[in-house]
Amino acid sequence: MKSPRVSGLGIVLGTIMLTASICGASAQEKPQEKSPDKSQGSAEAVWPTKGWQTSTPEEQGMDSASLAKLVAYGTGRSFDSLLIARHGKIVLDTYYAPYSADIPHIINSATKAVIGTLAAMAMKDGLLDSTDHPMLDFFPEHGIQVFDDRKKAITVQHLLDMTSGIDWREPTDGLPVTFFQMERSPDWTKFILDRPMSNAPGDIFNYNSGNPHLLSAILTKLTGMSAEDFAKARLFGPLGIDEWRWRRDPQGVSTGGNGLALLPRDMAKIGYLYLRSGQWEGKTLLPPAFVEQSSHATINMNLRFEPAFRYSNYFWALPDRNVYMAVGYHCQVIMVFPALDMVAVTTARDFYPFGVVTDLISGAVKSDTALPPSPDGANLLANAVREVSTEKPNEVGTTPETAAAISGKIYTFPGNGLGLKSLSLTLTGSQPRIDLEFFDRDPTAPSRKVGGPIGLDGRYQKGDTTPAGVSAAKGSWSSDHTFLLRRLILGAGLAEQKYTLSFDDEKLSVRGIDRNGREVSVDGGSWRKS
Known part of the structure; x- marks a missing residue:
């Protein structure tokens, strides 16, 4: 092994x-x-x-x-x-x-x-x-x-x-x-x-x-x-x-x-x-x-x-x-x-x-x-x-126009308490997806990328396998410009990570809890994939 x-x-x-x-x-x-x-x-x-x-x-x-x-x-x-x-x-x-x-x-x-x-x-x-x-x-x-x-x-x-x-x-x-x-x-x-x-x-x-x-x-x-x-x-x-x-x-x-x-x-x-x-x-x-x-x-x-x-x-x-x-x-x-x-x-x-x-x-x-x-x-x-062994699906509500506007864009962030370096969501089409990049705690080490499907019906979808476990994600729109992201590392023994994503034109504000239990907010800008 x-x-x-x-x-x-x-x-x-x-x-x-x-x-x-x-x-x-x-x-x-x-x-x-x-x-x-x-x-x-x-x-x-x-x-x-x-x-x-x-x-x-x-x-x-x-x-x-x-x-x-x-x-x-x-x-x-x-x-x-x-x-x-x-x-x-x-x-x-x-x-x-x-x-x-x-x-x-x-x-x-x-x-x-x-x-x-x-x-x-x-x-x-x-x-x-x-x-x-x-x-x-x-x-x-x-x-x-x-x-x-x-x-x-x-x-x-x-x-x-x-x-x-x-x-x-x-x-x-x-x-x-x-x-x-x-x-x-x-x-x-x-x-x-x-x-x-x-x-x-x-x-x-x-x-x-x-x-x-x-x-x-x-x-x-x-x-x-x-x-x-x-x-x-x-x-x-x-x-x-x-x-x-x-x-x-x-x-x-x-x-x-x-x-x-x-x-x-x-x-x-x-x-x-x-x-x-x-x-x-x-x-x-x-x-x-x-x-x-x-x-x-x-x-x-x-x-x-x-x-x-x-x-x-x-x-x-x-x-x-x-x-x-x-x-x-x-x-x-x-x-x-x-x-x-x-x-x-x-x-x-x-x-x-x-x-x-x-x-x-x-x-x-x-x-x-x-x-x-x-x-x-x-x-x-x-x-x-x-x-307990089966997640229950929710009814998927109306998808706001923001979903198409932000899909495929990569949002980047300066150093922050959430450790988040970049985020990209693809919420249109038949295969919704999320891609995340995290700063390493060691500033000399490369960043860590993880991605995979994201469930939009209340059920987690499993993505990449990481050194700590299997990444899984789900999310939903709470308003036309606010997306609630939930993330787990299955097998890591860590609590669910909850993020509130607020989109405003080319900007994204992410609010979440850092590893010391404090609420952290970080703002980033976007650029589109080629």
Whole structure:
């Protein structure tokens, strides 16, 4: 799989590392009652290597009517997908239009859990002697600028647990200042190693995407290949994962803190590997002790929105609910429910109250054995899935004369907060189209062009594939001179982009929201294509 180097994914990828304040839980949520772990029966396990088997919810002890409510809930929370597998079989696999099952989804900070998984595999293979190994031993060639004895004490386990003590500003409910600085640096590994220390290793939890990036660089040194290539051989290959994308830093290191894109069904395979205690088709891929440590996390994340969260090996855990998960910005989540023998996956374009969703999922479990068929519940669930997976067309109103006047013209813009360099609409004829050009965040990098069909009937039309996902657009006239443009990057996990285009002779004013949530307006002029 081709891994794009970091260049200017700009607006699209610039914000995806604001990890998950992400899926905040409410104080009123009821804890899930603990029950015995039922995930250990690997001898009878179903293995989805060549594809997942499917089942009705009732056959796996789940209630279809409850799942129908969960599917409907996802509509108001900007879900892209929702998948639940129990006893090794998928009981729900839903895709919210215009996203579809064939588009790999960026999993943002859930990438960290994959890096941790690879580190455990390197330890099982004898390539890493221990997670207590000092981190600096792997970087003798780096002349570290800021050095003290505390930095010498950092171990691989400190990296895995976000307790390295490296000075880093990346709050789970704020702007990831240091991460953005790292992205702009010419050498990410050196940038991280040169950071000063704020605490002794092991003292406190501090979220830091530099930690897993160092671990990715360590994996490259241990294996002689990138983390991506190591994953292909040791993780993706055995699990039957054959489609992915993974970013690289300027030195070619697979990004450790984010940047991996997977299909939701393949995300579920990674969760299932953990549900089966690191076993896969009779082979031990992960040390069981590593899985145990991940599922019984004890490090307090000190989160204001949910004090119960604990952390270990790049996994978040809610011990009260007996669930642990890999978590990415805008709720790209792989959930593992050991006591319920269940895995769930969400991909989304916005935050949701985490406790509500986990309770809706676990609340649909009614029995450890099969339930009687429920025709009424099955109909409710089928209708709910049909409703979210299909966009409804609108009646197309009268097209104003402005449409013909502006079609084919290219409008250009000076530098602006929207990153928009040029825009062209073709709104006459049988194939309406939009073409956009964006400035790169790196002023030395070329601009980025993306285009494709645009839906005028209320339905998104898919266009070019970009490094972040599939571009899709739709629009409508709100007046004779005002066009409302809506744009998505399918699989990017980012909110819908909304632009108001106001045409006035040869001028175009574009109003939209920049990546910091501020309204921005920019004016441009036009010239016609030759």
